[in-house]
Amino acid sequence: MIQLFAPAKLTWYLEIEGVREDGYHLLRSEMTSVGLVDQLVLEESADYLRVVGSRAVPLDDTNLIRRALTLVGRRAGVTLDKQIPRGGGRGGGAPPG
Numbered sequence: 001m002i003q004l005f006a007p008a009k010l011t012w013y014l015e016i017e018g019v020r021e022d023g024y025h026l027l028r029s030e031m032t033s034v035g036l037v038d039q040l041v042l043e044e045s046a047d048y049l050r051v052v053g054s055r056a057v058p059l060d061d062t063n064l065i066r067r068a069l070t071l072v073g074r075r076a077g078v079t080l081d082k083q084i085p086r087g088g089g090r091g092g093g094a095p096p097g
Contacts, residue, residue: 001043008036008084039081040065046077054082 014029049066051057057080061067065078 001041004040004042006038006040006084008034008038010034036084038084041079041081043077047075048077050077050079052079052081054086056086057082 009031010033012030012032014027017026017028019025049059049063051059057063059066061070065080069076069078
């Protein structure tokens with residue numbers, strides 16, 4: 001079993017200062033953490049996706065966890081304890097659109 005924590009942050013400002021040679025942007029930002037944390041529990045010997053703490057997270061193929069596992073060709077039992085509001089600043093797991 002693997003436990004991972006993803007703490008929420010608040011970005012006070014974000015500036016794009018240029019573009020690197022590899023095409024990624026050079027950024028300057030200031031952030032602070034807030035008291036919300038999502039928790040992932042992974043079990044390599046299982047194959048499920050379960051969400052607790054929020055009913056607003058899709059479990060279909062639009063789910064970012066499911067997409068990441070598919071991308072790397074892996075299966076796992078995943079429990080997400082979702083405490084950070086979905087879509088808050090678009091960094092809360094909501095797909096673009």
